[in-house]
Structures are given as structure tokens and as C-alpha cells.
Amino acid sequence: MKDGMFVFDAAVHCQDFTDRQIKPGSDGRRVRVLREQLKGFIDLTARRGPEANPGFESPPDLDWANAALFEKSDTDLAMACSVPLFAHWKAGLGPVELSYELAKSNPSRILLTGGVDPAYQGLDYALAEMERQVKEWGAVSMKFYQYQMRGCQWRADDRDVAYPLWEKAIELGIKMVQFHKGFPLELGPVEAFMPNDIQYAAADFPELNFGIHHLGDPYVAETISIASRFENVYLILPLWFNQYFLQPHKMLHRLGEALLFVGSDRICYGSEAFIWPHIQPYIDAWAAMEMPDELQDKYGYPELTRAIKEKVFGINFANGLGIDLNRKRAEFGLAA
Amino acid sequence: MTAGGPPISADGLERALACIRPLVLGHGGNIEIVDVDNGVVTVELTGACEACPNIAMTYAGSIRTFLMEVPGVMDVKCRRMHASERTLDRIAHMLGARPFE
Numbered sequence: 001m002k003d004g005m006f007v008f009d010a011a012v013h014c015q016d017f018t019d020r021q022i023k024p025g026s027d028g029r030r031v032r033v034l035r036e037q038l039k040g041f042i043d044l045t046a047r048r049g050p051e052a053n054p055g056f057e058s059p060p061d062l063d064w065a066n067a068a069l070f071e072k073s074d075t076d077l078a079m080a081c082s083v084p085l086f087a088h089w090k091a092g093l094g095p096v097e098l099s100y101e102l103a104k105s106n107p108s109r110i111l112l113t114g115g116v117d118p119a120y121q122g123l124d125y126a127l128a129e130m131e132r133q134v135k136e137w138g139a140v141s142m143k144f145y146q147y148q149m150r151g152c153q154w155r156a157d158d159r160d161v162a163y164p165l166w167e168k169a170i171e172l173g174i175k176m177v178q179f180h181k182g183f184p185l186e187l188g189p190v191e192a193f194m195p196n197d198i199q200y201a202a203a204d205f206p207e208l209n210f211g212i213h214h215l216g217d218p219y220v221a222e223t224i225s226i227a228s229r230f231e232n233v234y235l236i237l238p239l240w241f242n243q244y245f246l247q248p249h250k251m252l253h254r255l256g257e258a259l260l261f262v263g264s265d266r267i268c269y270g271s272e273a274f275i276w277p278h279i280q281p282y283i284d285a286w287a288a289m290e291m292p293d294e295l296q297d298k299y300g301y302p303e304l305t306r307a308i309k310e311k312v313f314g315i316n317f318a319n320g321l322g323i324d325l326n327r328k329r330a331e332f333g334l335a336a
Numbered sequence: 337m338t339a340g341g342p343p344i345s346a347d348g349l350e351r352a353l354a355c356i357r358p359l360v361l362g363h364g365g366n367i368e369i370v371d372v373d374n375g376v377v378t379v380e381l382t383g384a385c386e387a388c389p390n391i392a393m394t395y396a397g398s399i400r401t402f403l404m405e406v407p408g409v410m411d412v413k414c415r416r417m418h419a420s421e422r423t424l425d426r427i428a429h430m431l432g433a434r435p436f437e
Contacts, residue, residue: 229387261389263418300392300423 001334002074002287006325008314009078010270011213011238014098017057023090030088034186042275049245050278059098060274062105070109073279077109077328084115085185087148093185100137108331113178114139118161119154127168134172140321142169143178147192157200166205175322178211178236182219195223202230209320214239220254228261234320235262238270241282256291256301264308268317286313341375344408349377352402359398360385367399375410377403392419396427401434
């Protein structure tokens with residue numbers, strides 16, 4: 001809890017970017033490229049923000065990860081978030097198996113977001129795997145990464161490829177599906193990660209929530225516009241917090257736009273641990289953050305009230321997932 | 337219901353809406369009152385107004401001004417209105433509408 005506010009981290013990862021992940025028969029270029037790209041980006045954010053993890057390419061030790069979340073930070077609950085980019089990777093960029101191991105290490109405090117790819121794995125396999133991850137591993141959500149390689153990508157509004165996934169999610173009791181949008185990992189084209197395909201999916205499946213990560217950067221305006229029009233679209237903020245220390249003014253503009261046009265009920269905190277392992281500075285920053293008077297006056301952005309902070313810290317993500325936070329508070333012995 | 341003031345007349349609210357609604361309909365939207373409680377009238381804008389970037393202008397300019405003229409109305413809320421009060425007050429002053437402060 002941070003100052004009485006429940007903290008639910010929407011995105012922590014068990015990544016493996018080492019050469020162990022190079023798929024047999026692949027030249028390994030894409031694994032190396034991603035590692036170099038990420039190293040450059042995390043070094044950039046660390047210039048003004050919390051220090052990055054020097055061993056970011058390896059999966060975190062589970063005890064260390066639990067301590068980083070629940071002993072060294074005010075995090076109450078976290079989502080182990082898979083990244084199902086498979087094409088040139090042996091087990092995927094953020095392997096579901098590793099996310100599951102993390103969730104299993106502390107099942108009351110760490111939930112699992114699984115991941116499949118209907119274009120790369122085939123729809124029948126993806127549907128069966130979704131069911132297995134929910135029923136055997138207890139996944140409460142699914143994450144999607146929609147571009148694998150040339151000729152292997154899919155859209156969320158594809159009635160043949162994607163809609164069966166949304167029907168299966170509803171059948172399995174999943175309330176929210178999530179998407180990596182914007183910023184392409186390794187060599188994929190950025191336009192493959194535009195958020196525009198979420199619109200028809202959100203319209204055709206109003207009983208399902210659609211979470212967009214990273215504000216769809218660089219398609220931030222499109223992402224905010226879409227979320228403002230569809231009440232079942234959530235904005236999940238990992239990378240925003242990491243970038244805040246580097247570009248605070250720009251990030252406040254982005255957040256201000258989101259709060260002004262989407263409102264404060266569907267914006268969710270996420271740390272992107274453990275690439276950035278020092279989680280508490282993000283929590284402290286959000287708790288203390290203010291929207292400067294100049295931005296309120298010139299751009300109409302709302303004041304960052306305690307009510308808004310508490311919703312972003314955890315209430316919104318829990319609502320989107322259908323998780324009863326009062327029950328969690330009681331389970332953890334925390335005051336409501 | 338009105339807190340300490342005259343009761344709010346349903347006819348009065350309808351007359352105010354009759355002034356506003358043609359303006360909103362002209363932009364492909366509509367307006368309805370979803371709650372009246374302790375002098376606070378809550379409205380919802382629908383259709384094209386739902387996610388319109390100019391919803392603050394519509395609310396602070398005409399909707400709130402007309403509805404605040406109805407006896408007993410102490411405040412007007414609008415669902416989906418996320419702009420800060422200082423922004424809304426600035427808009428109201430620019431438009432010569434009813435100030436917030």
C-alpha cells in the first residue's frame with residue numbers, strides 16, 4: 001500500500017533475451033537486435049530515472065523478483081505478463097512458462113497473463129493453449145503480440161483469426177485481453193502495431209475489455225482517441241512510468257490528454273519490472289505527482305487528485321480484470 | 337429533490353433541455369438527464385457527443401448555463417466530463433456563460 005492506496009502492478013515480466021533463446025536454425029540476429037535495442041533504451045531512461053537492471057537479458061531469480069516487488073516496494077499485487085513473440089525465439093520473448101513460474105512462486109500476490117498467437121501457432125492450437133493456460137495454470141488474462149515475421153501477422157478485428165479468440169476468452173471467464181501496441185520489439189514494422197484494429201473488436205465484443213499497453217507509442221493520439229470512444233478499452237501504462245523520468249513534461253502531456261478525453265477510470269499503473277528493477281521510485285513518483293498549473297490552464301488537463309491516483313494505482317486494472325480488490329485487501333489483511 | 341431550495345420542476349428541466357437539445361442534435365448527439373439529487377442534475381451526452389473533444393465547450397457553454405437557470409438547480413454534472421474545474425471556468429468566462437466559481 002502506498003499512503004493507503006492499493007498498488008496493483010499491471011506488468012512485470014520474466015524475460016529471457018539471452019542466446020539460449022535463439023531458435024535452432026536461426027542466425028540469432030533478431031534476438032541480438034532486441035537485446036541491443038533494449039539496452040540502448042533502458043540506458044537512456046536510466047540517465048535521469050531509476051537504475052536499469054545490468055543483467056536485464058536473463059530471467060530474474062524468483063526470490064529476488066518477489067523481494068523487489070513486495071519487500072523493496074509498496075506493491076501489493078502484480079501481474080506476470082507474457083510476451084508471445086515466437087518467430088525467432090525458442091520459447092518466446094517473454095515466455096509464458098517463465099511468467100507461470102513467477103506467478104506460482106507467490107500465487108496470492110502474482111497473477112498470470114498468458115499468451116498465444118493464432119497466426120504463428122495456428123488458431124486451433126492457440127485456442128487449446130488458451131484453455132490450458134487458464135485451466136491448468138490459472139491465467140486470468142491473455143497478452144497478444146500481433147506481428148511475428150513477414151507474412152505472419154494478424155488483426156484484432158479479423159473475424160476468422162481473432163474473433164474466435166475473443167469468444168474463447170469470454171467462454172473461459174476472461175474479462176480482459178491485452179495487446180502490445182506501438183513500439184516494435186526487434187525488427188518488426190511499427191505500423192503492424194497501430195491500435196486501430198481494436199475498434200471493431202471492442203465494438204463487437206462489448207462484454208470483453210481490451211487493454212492497450214504503452215499508450216500505443218508512437219500512435220498515442222490514435223490510442224487515446226480510440227479509448228475515448230470505447231468504454232471497454234483500457235490504457236495500461238508500462239513504459240510511460242519508465243519514460244517519465246527522462247521526459248517528464250512530454251509524459252505529463254500524454255497522461256493529461258488521456259485523463260481529459262478518456263477519464264480516470266481506465267488508466268492503469270505498470271512498472272515494466274524487472275528490466276527496471278527499482279520499482280519504488282515509480283510508486284513514489286506517481287503518489288507525489290502534480291499536474292502543473294500551466295498545463296491545467298493551457299491544455300485543460302485535470303488536477304491529479306488522490307482519487308485519480310488511487311484508481312490508476314490499482315482499482316482500474318482490478319475492475320478491468322473483474323478482480324474484487326476489497327476481497328484482496330481482506331486477504332492481505334489491509335485496511336479498506 | 338432540492339437541498340434547502342425550491343423543488344426542481346420536471347417541466348422546468350424539460351424546458352431547459354428544449355433550448356439545448358436542438359443545438360446538440362445538430363451535431364449528431366443528444367442529451368438526457370440521468371439523475372436529479374439534492375439539487376444536482378446529472379446529464380449524459382450521447383451519440384456523436386459521447387467522445388467529442390469539444391464536450392467541455394458544450395457542457396460549460398450551454399448545457400450548464402441553461403439548466404442552472406431552472407429554480408432549485410444548484411449544480412449540473414455531466415458524465416464523461418473530465419476537464420478540470422478551472423478549465424471549465426475559463427471556458428465559461430470566454431463564452432459569457434455561467435461561471436463555476
